[in-house]
Amino acid sequence: MKDNTELKQLAKNVLGNYDIVPNELNIIQDSGLKTLWKFTYNHQVQCLKRLKHTKDKAMFTVNAQIYIYEQGGKVPKIYLNNTKEPITEYNDQLFVLYEWIDSKDLYFDNSSDLCSALEGLSKFHVTSKGYVPPQEAKISSKLGRWNEQYESMKNRMLKWKNEAQLKPQNKSYASYLKYIDPIIKIADKAINDLDKSAYYSLTNVDQKEAPLCHQDFGTGNVILSGEDVYIIDLDGVTYDLVGRDLRKIIGKRMEKQGKWDRETIKNILKCYEKGNRLTQHEKEILKIDLLFPHWFFAKVKNLFKKNKHVNPGEIAKIAQLEKSKVDILRGLF
Known part of the structure; x- marks a missing residue:
């Protein structure tokens, strides 16, 4: 449980960069560095992700997602932090905040x-x-x-x-x-x-x-x-x-x-x-x-x-x- 407690605290610290105090914070993926947290804030469900990429690689993929979203493409919205940046650096780690899409998986066998x-x-x-x-x-x-x-x-x-x-x-x-x-x-x-x-x-x-x-x-x-x-x-x-x-x-x-x-x-x-x-x-x-x-x-x-x-x-x-x-x-x- 200690690891979960530490990971939840880490997410809360990062979300401080967005002036967000999360409700119902849950870890939904924890595989090495890549971690996903799901939470509610202001009646909206959002998702915080810790990236495994280096900053220069993340700059390419994260800004690509912002571009596709702005063109009307169906990808989750990325929220900017307090300094109007899409990537938040905290303790030498990189984080991005996304909207959560309520959805169901599509199965390719069907x-x-x-x-x-x-x-x-x-x-x-x-x-x-x-x-x-x-x-x-x-x-x-x-x-x-x-x-x-x-x-x-x-x-x-x-x-x-x-x-x-x-x-x-x-x-x-x-x-x-x-x-x-x-x-x-x-x-x-x-x-x-x-x-x-x-x-x-x-x-x-x-x-x-x-x-x-x-x-x-x-x-x-x-x-x-x-x-x-x-x-x-x-x-x-x-x-x-x-x-x-x-x-x-x-x-x-x-x-x-x-x-x-x-x-x-x-x-x-x-x-x-x-x-x-x-x-x-x-x-x-x-x-x-x-x-x-x-x-x-x-x-x-x-x-x-x-x-x-x-x-x-x-x-x-x-x-x-x-x-x-x-x-x-x-x-x-």
Whole structure:
């Protein structure tokens, strides 16, 4: 109980910077540095968050949220402190005060919820365009860097191949060696396709012309309040093509289904395009990003980089899933 008492006192001290004396103060999340407190003040429910970012990174994401809110985007409002700042520094820690949105989670396994979430995401992308961060902010941008990322991931997989060849008696390594060559072939095709695509002309723009991607868009970070879909937890936003968010959503759905399915991809895009139409070039680049073996890489990274046991059967399963998508994607769009 001592920890809770200390955390509650910490929140009260921080809220002094807003001239707020909270009622019904509760800790609703406490995971390392990142902490959330919920409380009532003047008949309004609000949420205080302790950030895990450095100040320059927080300046980028917090001001992005303020910008989206001011454009009419559905994100929680951020309250300024007594010195008219959105970020409060206290004991070398950073805090932000948000409005609390009474809501329910949207579950991506439910097709209606997924469609609502995707419509919300498209509107989020549209309202995020035009954001210019403050000068002291550390800018997060992935624009024009996909090729570099693909090459880096491919090279790591080749390095891990060399490591696995030194211990072929390890069953997980043996499974990796069995599948890595066709996976590298898929990676090479994606790299080659990206080089020949409109990717560089689409990303060679002023950052303020590009949308912000959420990067962690899923159940828990998209909520329904009345008729409105709100996007929360913008700690990872970055300038990029909207395909970055869509690729992650589509990939997760395919992994969950255990197979790549063209109709599911088309339905996801149909829902998304209710709020933001994609050009043919944008669809082609999304297809290339779907082709790259991101999911195989994520699975085996645990084995090689994090030294976690990964069952040989899991490696085989994700490799088969990656290989099966090549024909499905070929005729897409």
